[in-house]
Amino acid sequence: MENIIEVKSLQKMFANQTALEDVNFHVRKGEIFGFLGPSGSGKTTTIKILTDQLFPTDGIANVFGVPSIMLRKKGYRKKFGVLTDNSGLYERLTVYDNLKLYCQLYDVSFKRITEVLAMVNLQPEQKIVVSKLSRGMLQRVMLARTFLHEPELLFLDEPTSSLDPVNSKHIHDGLRQLNAKGTTIFLTTHDMNEAELLCHRVAFLNKGKVQLLDEPQKLRRKFSDSTMTVELTDGRKIILHNDLEGSKELYTYMSTGQMASIYSNEPTLGDIFVEVTGRKLV
Amino acid sequence: MTFSLKRVVAIFEKDIKDLSKNMFVLTSMLMPLPLAILFGSVSKEPSIQMHYLVINMAFALVAAFVQCALIAEEKEKNTLRGLMLSPASTFEILSGKSLLSIVLTVITIVISALLTGYHPANFFIVALAIFISIFFYIALGTLLGLLTKSIMEASVITLPVMLLFGLGSFLQALTAEYPQLSFVEYLPNIQLELLATEVQNGVGITDVWSQLAVIAVWVVSACILVVVTYKKRAIDE
Numbered sequence: 357m358e359n360i361i362e363v364k365s366l367q368k369m370f371a372n373q374t375a376l377e378d379v380n381f382h383v384r385k386g387e388i389f390g391f392l393g394p395s396g397s398g399k400t401t402t403i404k405i406l407t408d409q410l411f412p413t414d415g416i417a418n419v420f421g422v423p424s425i426m427l428r429k430k431g432y433r434k435k436f437g438v439l440t441d442n443s444g445l446y447e448r449l450t451v452y453d454n455l456k457l458y459c460q461l462y463d464v465s466f467k468r469i470t471e472v473l474a475m476v477n478l479q480p481e482q483k484i485v486v487s488k489l490s491r492g493m494l495q496r497v498m499l500a501r502t503f504l505h506e507p508e509l510l511f512l513d514e515p516t517s518s519l520d521p522v523n524s525k526h527i528h529d530g531l532r533q534l535n536a537k538g539t540t541i542f543l544t545t546h547d548m549n550e551a552e553l554l555c556h557r558v559a560f561l562n563k564g565k566v567q568l569l570d571e572p573q574k575l576r577r578k579f580s581d582s583t584m585t586v587e588l589t590d591g592r593k594i595i596l597h598n599d600l601e602g603s604k605e606l607y608t609y610m611s612t613g614q615m616a617s618i619y620s621n622e623p624t625l626g627d628i629f630v631e632v633t634g635r636k637l638v
Numbered sequence: 639m640t641f642s643l644k645r646v647v648a649i650f651e652k653d654i655k656d657l658s659k660n661m662f663v664l665t666s667m668l669m670p671l672p673l674a675i676l677f678g679s680v681s682k683e684p685s686i687q688m689h690y691l692v693i694n695m696a697f698a699l700v701a702a703f704v705q706c707a708l709i710a711e712e713k714e715k716n717t718l719r720g721l722m723l724s725p726a727s728t729f730e731i732l733s734g735k736s737l738l739s740i741v742l743t744v745i746t747i748v749i750s751a752l753l754t755g756y757h758p759a760n761f762f763i764v765a766l767a768i769f770i771s772i773f774f775y776i777a778l779g780t781l782l783g784l785l786t787k788s789i790m791e792a793s794v795i796t797l798p799v800m801l802l803f804g805l806g807s808f809l810q811a812l813t814a815e816y817p818q819l820s821f822v823e824y825l826p827n828i829q830l831e832l833l834a835t836e837v838q839n840g841v842g843i844t845d846v847w848s849q850l851a852v853i854a855v856w857v858v859s860a861c862i863l864v865v866v867t868y869k870k871r872a873i874d875e
């Protein structure tokens with residue numbers, strides 16, 4: 357499958373520091389790609405470079421097969437949507453009127469407003485003035501705005517960072533729905549759980565480089581020590597290895613009715629991140 | 639590149655909706671009116687200087703200052719970024735963002751002229767010159783709005799600029815004493831007042847070409863500066 361984003365040897369220096377040193381990855385058309393890293397690791401910087409809001413210092417950042425600087429050409433504007441920390445809404449206007457303006461700018465029918473508001477669980481609030489919304493609601497309106505025009509590619513910078521679990525889940529469902537209809541999603545987060553639930557592939561960004569890139573499940577297997585934990589009815593926890601010895605022990609516990617529970621000790625993405633980078637997320 | 643009037647109107651429509659709740663803009667817009675009422679009542683036939691003191695105030699407060707505040711607010715609230723990333727072109731965004739201030743300036747000047755009782759000897763020439771001048775002040779306001787980070791900063795920065803471009807004959811009086819300030823006579827506000835005085839003395843359009851041309855040069859230069867600054871602002875530092 358062709359790549360919708362290609363990043364090679366990407367470097368970004370700010371006046372006194374290097375934000376991105378040597379970043380390499382590609383995003384395939386149709387996938388949900390998670391770009392993970394602790395704050396300050398350069399996630400937002402990468403999104404800004406990819407959406408023509410920031411110039412790279414060096415390296416290649418191609419989107420739709422052209423350098424991202426070409427996205428300023430009119431033909432590309434309707435092909436992508438973006439949410440970053442510098443997205444804003446008109447505070448004195450209603451939710452509906454904010455989205456209406458964007459329908460007009462993107463040549464989208466006003467009917468679409470109700471659809472996107474339903475996707476972010478905000479339909480009842482459409483007549484409310486934006487200044488009266490909570491932070492989470494604001495984020496959801498901005499999110500709705502990014503896919504108003506059903507873009508081919510969506511850049512989302514920490515889309516659920518100020519949402520409660522119920523609304524996060526709602527957003528996740530909405531994003532999966534968009535993805536199923538063909539939208540490629542490039543998503544940054546420092547929430548490993550979110551990445552695991554949503555992303556087909558994830559990249560770990562740390563110290564200006566992509567440290568690891570793969571499917572979450574493959575990563576978990578790769579970093580797994582192949583042990584299982586058995587919880588016995590008396591409360592003891594036994595660690596079993598995935599071998600003949602282990603299977604014998606397991607047979608004993610199962611046949612004598614001592615086993616209460618069993619689970620694999622595969623690491624979470626968070627565990628793997630700490631192992632690879634020696635650094636905690638957040 | 640195709641020009642879409644629909645996008646321009648969409649931005650204008652949004653600004654109109656916003657205006658009714660924007661006390662800051664509404665009060666700035668009303669400020670020249672008390673002065674107009676005062677001049678209109680104290681003198682049966684106010685001088686050209688009086689008329690243009692009011693008109694310049696409308697230029698400075700409504701065209702430049704309101705425009706500056708509207709642009710600065712789009713920047714401060716991060717809404718300009720959304721417009722920049724949309725399919726709207728630079729020209730569409732800047733036109734859409736200027737329409738409200740242009741309309742408000744025209745309204746304020748018409749009301750002021752009615753209040754001060756200004757009857758130009760040649761309505762067409764004066765209306766044309768004022769209309770061209772409006773574009774200079776709109777461009778000036780846009781430029782200052784793009785250069786500042788917040789509405790507060792914009793209010794501070796516009797003050798000296800407004801004194802320079804907002805005052806008429808006072809500045810000219812200064813040049814008599816300080817010859818090194820003679821460049822002042824080429825300011826668009828001075829040229830406009832000069833034109834208005836000559837028109838009142840009965841000259842036709844062929845005699846005021848030079849003033850119109852000077853004002854037009856200011857408009858074009860300001861617009862170029864706006865576009866260059868805007869393009870720079872599209873990319874973060």
Ligand SMILES: Nc1ncnc2c1ncn2[C@@H]1O[C@H](COP(=O)(O)OP(=O)(O)O)[C@@H](O)[C@H]1O
Pocket residue numbers: 370371374375393394395396397398399400401402874875
């Ligand atoms: N405009 C800027 N000027 C200077 N330094 C910046 C700028 N933007 C980001 N940085 C720095 O670059 C690094 C990466 O920032 P960012 O991309 O925002 O990280 P993240 O989104 O992963 O939290 C940080 O150290 C940050 O301080």
Ligand SMILES: [Mg+2]
Pocket residue numbers: 396399400401441513
């Ligand atoms: Mg960030």
